[in-house]
Amino acid sequence: MAATVDIPDDLQRRHARSPGGRAWLAGLPGLITSALRRWQLTVDLPPGTQPWHGHTGIVVPVRLGDGTAAALKIAFPFAEAVLEPIALSLWNGHGMVRMLEHDPATCSMVTARLDAGASLFDVPLAEAVDVWGGLVRQLSIEPDGRPGWDRIPQIAATAERYCDELPARWDDLNRPFPLWLLEAALEVCQTRGAVARRESRDVLVHTDLHYLNILASLDGSGYLAIDPQPQVGDAEFAVAPCLWNRIRDLPPRNAEAALRRRCSDLAAGAGLDADLAAAWSVVREVENALSYLEARNHGGDAQRSLWVAATMAGRSLPGLPAAHDLKTLD
DSSP: OOOOOOOOOHHHHHHTTSSHHHHHHHHHHHHHHHHHHHTTOEEETTTTTTEOOSSSEEEEEEEEETEEEEEEEEEEHHHHHHHHHHHHHTTTTBBOOOEEEEEGTEEEEEEEEEEEOOOOOOOOHHHHHHHHHHHHHHHOOOSSSSSTGSSOEEEEEEEHHHHHHHHHHHHTOOOOOOOOHHHHHHHHHHSSSSOOOOOOOOOOEEOOOOOOGGEEEESSSSSEOOOOOEEEEEEGGGTTTHHHHHGGSSSSHHHHHHHHHHHHHHHHHHTOOHHHHHHHHHHHHHHHHHHHHHHHHHHHHHHHHHHHHHHHTTOOTTTTGGGGGGGOOO
16 A cells, blocks of 8 residues: 655646645645555556646545555645535535545545546537536536535525625726626626526536546446536536637637537537526636736636637627637647
């Protein structure tokens, strides 16, 4: 079980920027060793190979005591990392990777292993849309009597908060895009917020369900989601990440119309309301654009978000690059 696991360079650079991140990195080898011992795991990496990682954590391929392939994930301790195991327990392998073990004190867990080299990112878009839609149908479970639901944030409450926050942030940034786009986002927040909602079917939503967060099973039997960022509310809130990713797969001519068709196709595949999916996408990309602008040195990312937001609002925003010239997440 004892093994040396290299910490990926990208993960080190990202977390070395803050005192808390540096402290976490310093303790990470010990956390890995403790988890391997606690759950009797064996590292399943070829010598000299670095483990997988995302923005906020490390994932080490391991073997259980009986030889079953699994994955050890240790996350930086932040709010979403605390929510992930709660959501995984609620989904319980229904459209989502199954959690096998969990230690909340160290933000560590063991999950079933999926094929990290086989995501929806490289699947032809028409097929990817079908797979995505089927997973959303599985993931859209309604609240029940199990513990944990009360700890998951509400999308309607997020919308209420945005009603106050987005205009203030827009002003603080010297109004970096036209008022009409901000107002388009606020209109959605005002009608779908906790106070104004007239009808809803609240479900558990993976709010970061883009193509790279959907991986094939090792046995080739299908696809499952990973890395949930859970909220409870409109399932249509989940569509946006599949619009701001794979932009280069859009045709060069009239990419805007193609993006709107993609939104409609995703909604149809998941049994969702296409208009509401487009509306929530405007909100999410306006908020993303403000976040990028606040972070500085992310002007290209902000342009991408503004292009998607304006496109889903049915208008164009002068001064932005063409779709295939935008900075992409691909």
